[in-house]
Amino acid sequence: MSGAAGAADADEADGHAAAWSAEDDWTDEALRLLRDLRAPHRRKRAGQVAYVLYCVLLLLVVWGALPSLGLFLQASMGADYTGYGSGLLAALPSGACALGVGCLLLGARDALWRGPVVPPRESVDWLLAQPVRVGRVLRPWLWITSSVSAAAGVLAAAIGMVALGLTCRVGLPAAFGWCLVGAVGLPLLAVALGMAVEHGPRVAAWTRRLTPYATVVFLALVAQCGLAVGGHRVGWLERIELWSGPWGWAGLAALSPTRAAVPGGPVAAGLLVVVVAAAVTAARRAAGTLPLATVRQRSRTATGVMTALLTVELRTARQVASGAAGGGRPARFRLPAPRRAWLAVPWRDALALLRTPGRLGRALVHAALATLAAVVAAGAHGGTAVAATAVALAFAYGAVAQVLEPARLETDDTRRGSWSPYPYRWLMLRHAILPGALALLGACAVCGVTLWLGAGARAFLAPAAVPPLVAAGLVNACRGATKQHLLLSPAQSPTGSMGPVLFLLWYAAGSLTAIVAMVLPFTLALRHGTAGSVVTAAVMAAVLAAALLRWTVDRAKSLTA
Template sequence: MSRIDAGPEAVSAEAEDWTADDDWTDEALALLRALRAPHRRNRFKQIAFALYCTVLILVIWGGIPSFGLFLQASMGADYTGHGPELLAALPSGVAAVGLATVLLAVRDGLWRGPVVPPRATTDWLLAHPVRPRPVLRPWFWLSCGLAAFPGLLIAVGGMVALGLTVRVGLPAALGWCLAGAVCLPLLGVCAGLLVQRSRAAARWVRRLTPYATVVILLLAVQSALAVAGHPVHWLERVELWSGPWGWAGIAALAPTPAAVPGGAVAAVLLVVPTAVCLVLADRSVAAVSLPLLRERARTAAGVLAALRTVELRAARLAVAGAQGGGRQVRLRLPVPRRSWLVLYWRDTLSLLRAPARLGRAVLLTVPALLCAVLAHGTRGPVSWGVTAVALVFGYLAVAQLLEPARIETDDVRRASWSPYPFAGLMLRHAVVPTVLGLVLAAAGSVVVLASGGGAAAWVAPLAVPALVAAGLVNACRGAARRDLLYRSQGAGGSTGPLMFAAWYAAGPAVAVTVLAVPFSAALRSGSASALGRAAAVGAALAVVLLQWALMRAGKLPAQARPGTVGRA
């Protein structure tokens, strides 16, 4: 039986017996290049058009406004008033962004990784007597290029910001910013390859992710406090020299008046290890196992298919499943003696057994409170905008607690155990998230009060019922309305994507829009009357949103189809 007729597993078992005479790598790749020439030309045209559109958008939305700002600066406009704030935010802010970049790259290695060829390559080509390195190298370098492109854009943005606010020479600013903005993503890609190859590295990434997330959040808080006039210089020095995420900040500060000694050393520490890691990663690409490549290719194809059909929850579930689904805690709670408590017992137990969701809820509560504190010291539209951002973070926090409700709507057949109508069941699923959300918000209010905040700190618990109701509206929205994407086609363009986005995020969009103004007024004044108005608006909105969620939930059993995947 030939190797072509044999299955992939049989072929891989014979790989150890291949000799130099069996190596058909060059011939196979040459044949594939010839066969794929028409497809490659069409693909090149598509990529060229995508690059053209990307460059056009960047020029229109970035290049022209930046040129206008520099033109105004040459005519006497002064933007240096924001320079001290920018320099104060850079040390901790760059460290937070850099560490987040590395974390995202290594987390990507848990489910996809930088070396993921198409399924045809993994299922057919690599199962034949070809050397894997020439086949896999292009995909690794493609990942490097895709990772470096956003870094290049960030470097250009940093050049513009430093040139306008600090009056730094543009070539110097671009060169120093490039050191961190390009090297950090490339280091992240190399680290992602290590995680993709090594199970031990993957275990360490899963174990350290919560702690790294907390550190990133603390760095962001420290950056905000530095902008507000409360920097901790010795701690910033420690962070800047703690690793590549800090070296990028040292390099960015090098051409500015706030330069830290050792800028050239930091740039060398970024460039040299990055080059070494890229060389080592390029040589170790072939060490990725074929079964793992098959698994990752299937996962990536499934996620891409879910994204193309706008099934965002299906994509998230696929990624979570490939990453391990999070750590599960074996925890028992006493079984309630009254039957009406069973649902709340199940919801509480499911959240306690998935501590990652509770942790994310706590972490997202922190930026919500910080934005609320910032809104307290602003006025007018700025206060409304900051309050809206705080409400968005608050919604994301309580949405982590609504996973039991979303699981119920993934497949309404799961609710067959319940004696309640489906709409009533979904209403009861809002009780535990509301209680936990009120506990988190009250704890945050106590912390703000202990730090010297006024009565406005009690605004946080007032928003919880409305935000939970908004999350329930989203959980009950049903099958994706992809038909909205193709509506309102005309010469002026299509409003379909906007209509789909409005339908997809209807609950939180309504909640944030309605609550922003009264809650902003309550945060600014902190008076009893303002708090009362905010509470009244929040309670009325919660009732309206709950009624909306009940209407949606009542239609789900009739809309359900076998095998329907859940909604985000």
Template sequence: MPRPEPVPSPASGLTSGPASGPAPGSPGGQAPVPPPRHHDPSEPDDGPTWTPEPDDAPTWTPEPDDAPTWTPEDDDRTPETLRWLRDKRRAHRRRKGRDLAVVIYTLLLVVVGYGGGYAFHFMRRVELGADYSGLGADLQRALPAFFTLVTAALALFAARDALWRGPVVVPAPSVGWLLAQPVRRERVLRPWFRLSAGLAVVPGLLVAAGGAVALRVTGLASLGAALLALLPAALCLPLLAVSVGMAVERRSALAARVRRRTPLAVLALMLLAAQTVLAVRGHRSVLLERAELWSGPWGWAAQPVVAATGGSAPGRWIALAALVLLTAGGLVLGHRDAGRVPTAQLRRRAATAQTVSSVMWTVELRAAKLALLDATGSGRVHRARLPAPRSKYLVVVWRDALALLRSPGRFAKALMWTACATAAAALGAELNGGRRTLCAVVALLLGYVAVGALAEPARLETDDVRRAAWSPFRLRTLMLQHTVVPAVAGALLALMAAVPFAVAGAPWALLLWPVCAVPFAAAAVFAACRGPARTSLMFTGVSTPVGDPGVLIFLAWYAAGPLVSVGGLALALGAVPHRPDAAGTGGVAAVAGLLTAGLLFFAARSADRLVRR
């Protein structure tokens, strides 16, 4: 019995066995010869009745989304397609170039106009012999820990950025049309990787220039020696960050690992920040710093700078060679992976990037945050349980507490910001005058951010007011009840942060700090009820010597909650002496109560406005 030839694959149009000719539509092709059919003369001739034997049955295996449906040898149209696109995009690129030139020109005017005076004053003080040697000694002690901190933060930022964007972000039209054409994927995707790598070097060089000036001013090194010492870090560390981002974008397993281990990475960054502060204050660990200098690219990049500032780095040339080799290997691997990103993933990233860019132009930061959370993933949900309340007035509190238990990352974020606020307050306690007031304001602002991280249920409720249909209360009452859990949890965190101050001889912190958490919770709920951004406030038509004040008015409206709460508490705490008595503590508590009542009143009015809209 003659063996029939295989049937062409419906997915690719190519034969799965010996080819009898190219597919229809291909260059110079004719239709493939159909396989012979088996026919019994005793059967009536009423049409094709070929039935393949079991071992001859044609099988069709679905091809992956990125498998080309064309043969590179016959159907490659990459040069023609890219040439046609360049011709069509020439006018658009010229217009974009002009727009970019206008933006750069505007930024230069702002930098020169507002920063030129400060720079001239600074250089004048240096010329007159201002002594910054004390700062130089602090900087020299902190260099190993500081370089490790900066490099780790850069790697974490690159990895988290690759969860939703990454070095290879192709516009949606190119993903939807260009990659579907008979073109080579690597010719389309790899230029985006090279562009990201080139752009990443620019801020690195700017930071290196600023660092060289700082080393020159503090007397640690000459300007030329400082630039040469910082150049390897300025070039290699940004390129390594791009390579890390490319690895996360290409490998889904690595991306999932980044999501799970981000809290541990943040904890490591906090420990490195603490080590840097301790090093500045003279508490150094030589063994730990030696391990950091040789444990990875963070230390390898720091060794030339340590040597240029008079420190000990005997093996800096070996470390420099290792840094260059690691950077080259990372770039080669990233360049190879750039052409292998799945098309479905590119579509999702292009849609997310388009959503974020569009809502950023309308200053809808909440919409951008939701798009990023949807792209990066919000983490694993823990199945915690709480006994259901019997009273309907406790249902909202029960739901908020249950949501907080099932999302421990939110509480961990609040704990991290509380620790930062505690550090700022501890620094301010050792200073005097305006610097102490500045540290107090920074501590209050960080405390607001910590409490605001606990008010996510209120923001979810106002993202779409139809979600409040489950509640037996009006939206204004619902929003007031959403302040309970953030206020209580924030007060507990503030009480924990105040314990070290009470042990150090400031027991008043045990009362004042938890009191500050209550207006912060009210301000967070008020910000949640703010509604869509009123961009019309940016254009008032009023002329002043500094231009239209519309931007300032819009910022004041947008940040009214934190401005009122932080500003009011800062004024109240500023009027209290360093060791307040009962009257001073009562005054701060009264101010906090007034701020809370006012913010809750305006939050209720804003909630009613959301319902009427």
């Protein structure tokens, strides 16, 4: 069926080009008519864009330009920031590679469901159905995406200029110019890569296959950057990474004006400019040959996501985007049917996770980040330790939330549970069996590794955190219909309306409650590492888990009331 649909789409795209000749070309007339009809809307839209640009510029001046100017004034009066220079230069090689890989990965993944060329629905449904040249309609949207990406790159180059100027005493024009090569080149390269994904189904398929490996590479580069700041650099590996591709050439260019310059920096900058120019040229050509069926599908997906976001249906927006990206796949092997009735729900949950293996990968990534943050918290003091513990708990909740998707699917439509002989509230609790088992298995693995590395009693905090986090995920899963009215709450605070805060407190009630309740006992246990502090944290986590499960039961009752 999918092959037949693809053939039909291809025939439709080919038929569009063959249905009219050059004598029937009404491109100029159609665009002129559309421009006249939309003149009032365009003036209104221009005012909205100008207001947004004004707000962005105001924020950049207040939070960026003025503080930077103050730092340079302090430096001119004797303040010394060069002590941070060695750490910045140590982090720059692997950090620049990580940013480059992340930028390209983000551009490719975005193009799986949206892409750099997404005209509005009226252009897709009406204008592209007329005898017009497709390139004249689609290429302006490519230039808009490229311009926004380049503007973000200019801002990143300005940040790099300030950092190098303060910490390494590099001339500002030189720092800005060398940083600009990679800061603008990589976003434009990401746009061109997104154009290739949007244009070619094979490129999109390879993007899905390579995403897990690219994510692992990105995380490895981030970890290497942290180790480099801590004084554990691997010079030969950094040289290989810097010369491995465009993601490293940007780092070579940024290092060129500093005392840590690597030979060949100008050559790398030239190579990056040539590659970006070739990629943008290829993207321009591809924009004029996009299949109309692809453009229609992506435009409707983008409209659906925007509609869901405007109505604050965040889960719906995520489901629409992930569905269009095609993340699911058939399971490669079948689980045998359970012989005991109580295993039916875990069996269904396991089948759901096997069809979305990306969730298990993202859970591992979140677990690794949680472990790193906990290691930072164990060696920090005061507010830094509390913040690092909160980050660790947040990442740990993210790992658990990835495997709780079957429970959230159950609450999207309560009629899905009509097959179950259990009351709905007990059905929801049974959805905690498989996520809890998987999370405990992973936590025990983390516990064993950290014990081997000498963490002591702190290692047992990992399995102790699992029950309350799983229970918190069930609380969030049973939140019910979105309460948009909270955003319009009349409650006020010295900083403005309390509506967004109230909505956030409702939307993430379970996870926020768990993190706030666990952060202090877990911080003390990580800092001191004594058996008593760890036991106290574990007992508090168990009590919290029981309270959250009770909350889940109450919320599940309200869903079917």
